[in-house]
Amino acid sequence: MEFNTVDGVVEIEPQRDGSTFSSNGMLLEVGSDLWLEIDGRKYKAHATKVGDVWWVHIQGHTMRFELIEPGAAGADDDGGMVAPMPGKILEVMAEVGQEVKTGQTLMIMEAMKMEHKITANQDGIIQEILFQVGDQVEQGAQLLNIE
Amino acid sequence: MEFNTVDGVVEIEPQRDGSTFSSNGMLLEVGSDLWLEIDGRKYKAHATKVGDVWWVHIQGHTMRFELIEPGAAGADDDGGMVAPMPGKILEVMAEVGQEVKTGQTLMIMEAMKMEHKITANQDGIIQEILFQVGDQVEQGAQLLNIE
């Protein structure tokens, strides 16, 4: 099974024995609740799946792992930059054809009463800018394309 | 629809309009939550069904209503007396053939570390006594029969 994580793509195939799963010497009991056993100690865990993302809580830590569905398009970034949440475009600071570097601010949008910068997620040349100043954008809307 | 309540059997057929139900001038909106409207004020309600019993919470009050399934055997008491919870029989204070009156103590059982009296739920003659002192009884086990 493959997951997108903050450290990149990770593959894991836990061993299964009935309702008990294991890997790296850790055991997980999957019943109506989740109990993880490490070195003889048991820890309560919580998990829920939202879309393709598994949310996990264990020992005060919350993590998210995006399941990469086999056969689905790679989760790798393909240069499309989308709005992280609904909001309004306040400034557009780049032009089509412009060369940009990773981290460079390309747009400013307002959401949740705060301003947020939209920055380039790769080096490249801007192919498209899909919104103008003042536009309302939906969550997930593609804002620009870099190639 | 018929319910067994603490005040006896009650029949109610609320009017339905989409997800809104009404009776006695009250409106109930059944969505992912429950909101009851009385005289223009809205109150949050909670409900859940366990077996045939609807548990309802509204304005600090908790109520239970047992649905009488159409065609099912009447929920009326038929003289069988069953254990309200698992426990142990401590004393049997009646004999087969004995005449008993409503409210008379027939058995004492122990459950949850306390003693509880099992009392006659009707006047009549004891037909059967199904357990002896020292027996463990399951929840719902028939203890005696009165006719």
Added chain:
Amino acid sequence: MLKRVLVANRGEIACRILRACREAEIEGVAIFAANDSGTLFTELADISIQLDGEGLAETYLNQQQIIEIAQQNGCDSIHPGFGFLSERADFAQAVIDAGLIWIGPSPTAITQMGDKMTARITMRAAGVPVIPGEEVEGGLEQVLALAPSVGYPLLLKATSGGGGKGMRAVHDAADLESEAKAAMREALNAFGDDRIYIERLLVGSRHIEIQILADQHGRTIHLGERECSVQRRHQKVFEESPSIALDSELREQMGEAACEAARAVSFEGAGTVEFLLTPKGEFFFLEMNTRIQVEHPVTEMVTGVDLVREQLRIAAGEPMSCGPLSMRGHAIEVRLYAEDPANNFLPAIGKLQIFKPPTGPGVRFDTGVRQGDEVTPNYDPMLAKLIVWAPSREEALLRMGRALDEFVVLGCVTNIRFLRELCDHKDVVDGWTTTDMIDRLWPDGWAPDQNSIITDAGLLIASSCEAAGFGKQLSTKSSEHISPFTTLNRRFP
């Protein structure tokens, strides 16, 4: 400092102690019977060990097994909580003999206070007033013989008792024999000791108890009183601090008597000295509980002292951290029981399908259960405690009412509505709380004060939800929970 504590208890109080351990940076080890697997207190522990065996005697009361687990898991100490082994001197001694620290007073102090008769005699000797009554050495015959000299109404109490078990009020000589038998049987089952004794039943009295702390550095202090007069079946349901019946002078008198009682047995740790306060203002020693008390949070909220944390300090040989007594505002605790108050408080069971405790200002919630948990008949039906603090008693009552109105529990019958009505009841508001008040106010049993609008609303909700198929995924099989309406009289006699 302690390093690793085994908590020899379960449920709400185990959670309380395990949280205190975590906050003190001490590891907490839970032990649990198979039927407690996965419950909240096992989750809050650093290490949870399953007990072998079935039933109380083989699990939570199994001294040898518990001590072995402590030793095998590197514990340096055992906290007994309340109930179970908390007042068993032989267990305290066995813990000490095993080289572990016993978080509680010495076995001698437990013995002197645990045997209610010895305690009476010790207190009489120390000049603390005791209730008129008779100590009984023999069995049923002696009880029957001595009762007339005490007079009616009288109270039969288990010599090794506590928590209302084995306690019976007798108002009429005709009931004496059957009640004495029942008390002895309950006492035997609960404490393995069927001895009972007889006390005068002081009608109209208040139950006032004084919280005590004593460390190994020679300091014995009291932390004011709790009033726990509102009781049903001799078990407290509503507790508060301070008591409306005490002024600072009486508080000091009773506090000093309580410290005297503690010193008389060289007490160490947290304990409670219980008194009856009569309408005339006399107070009598009832008993001393040589352990943390269910209702300790009201004292914590009023005095600002963390009693369980102080227990850990004292057991480790550290001086207690609290300064001079400073009481502020008013705290009330109510006990959430799985029981049917409209059916003579008969214990109830069921799955907590919906369990939404209140939150917000001044609200503390000490729970042993969560939504989705199953309430079984295996253990005490107390599930949780709701505690509020407010600047004044009037505000605390209103806050408790608000909190109880927000509290939703479906799937298991509880006493929430009963507690809610108590908060509004004139006698409670006026402070006329006495130990016999529930019997006095509801001689024929309590029933909810529910108007027809609420009932109609409930029926509309039930029928509409049925018609709409609301929450269908939540319903469980019919066989799991028996209908409460067909098996019992509405009023359990």
Added chain:
Amino acid sequence: MLKRVLVANRGEIACRILRACREAEIEGVAIFAANDSGTLFTELADISIQLDGEGLAETYLNQQQIIEIAQQNGCDSIHPGFGFLSERADFAQAVIDAGLIWIGPSPTAITQMGDKMTARITMRAAGVPVIPGEEVEGGLEQVLALAPSVGYPLLLKATSGGGGKGMRAVHDAADLESEAKAAMREALNAFGDDRIYIERLLVGSRHIEIQILADQHGRTIHLGERECSVQRRHQKVFEESPSIALDSELREQMGEAACEAARAVSFEGAGTVEFLLTPKGEFFFLEMNTRIQVEHPVTEMVTGVDLVREQLRIAAGEPMSCGPLSMRGHAIEVRLYAEDPANNFLPAIGKLQIFKPPTGPGVRFDTGVRQGDEVTPNYDPMLAKLIVWAPSREEALLRMGRALDEFVVLGCVTNIRFLRELCDHKDVVDGWTTTDMIDRLWPDGWAPDQNSIITDAGLLIASSCEAAGFGKQLSTKSSEHISPFTTLNRRFP
């Protein structure tokens, strides 16, 4: 006494006020925008009225509509909470003109304090020390012209501002123009007023604020300080009382200065005077908030005063009920934000699939949301506040750590882990909390301190749950929530 209060707010603070109303036996009327339908505060109100319109301006900021609703529903008063209309003198005036009681200070006091420049001038006149800086009357040009005389680093602040909106730190002259533009734009959007002013940025200072109460009977008192130095994006995340930096002498000095500030504008009700306390021990007036403050619970827990209840009393013309200042123990509040601390605290949205707040001793939880609620981008991302009290600061930090470890939120990113690490951070434990500490400690942004065992455990849990089909009924459609991993850099610059 008030009879029916309209609460012109939403979320957590509306819940707080509505509960206070219930506890004061006053009816509470909630108003809500369509997208707040069914949320917790509408449930806690006696009456809930839906606002017409969309967007803030047509709903929660719609003065006329709100006053009409109050009148149509028989309200005698309006409580504005914080944010929204709470510091709008024109609204306060309109409320009064409509014959209703405004639960807050007079419009004049709001004006004098709300305009940050006027406040600076008023305070200077009253002898309260203010931060070196420049009031700006004109627009961008004047800002650019006056900045050099203040010197760098400097702070641009919205004249009508609050809550960090329209506030920008400028460390280098090169950034001045773009930052000034951004600040003015944010100020315009947030407050309908794009004026900003310039202050010296006092590096290494603490944010200390004094809680004030003043009634109509001539009494103006302070309730000690709160330290709110730990801030991100100029918004507080971690607040405590008392401050480690104050002794009783400095507390009295600052308290007296705060009372002086309040008296200078004939203040009435609950308010907060904010100061910067420099490493040298000088303190400067920052601003006065003429309303209840987000972090008011820490004062409540330390002083035992119910501030919202006192607001209701004062507005009704009653004398405040609190006695002389008595501070006990230590309280800490953390703010639960729907935001990603590992991504420059960018606000987050999502459905609270699992939302399990902690409970137990010393824990207070003031929330605006419940499990199952949807966090939307429409409003401020603050969801709830977790407050703990303990006898000492050290114990309070440990208790907060325990509570945060118990707190489970899945389905929406929150700052829980960031707050948890703060509790253990050496600078916080030692009390070296300053307003620039987050930038100082994590100049390249914060990332969770997570060892590989935790990550491996997380992956095992995710993969096993996937393989076992765990909790399938809970998953929602993929389109509802966009993956957070593909759209943004891990470190938002």
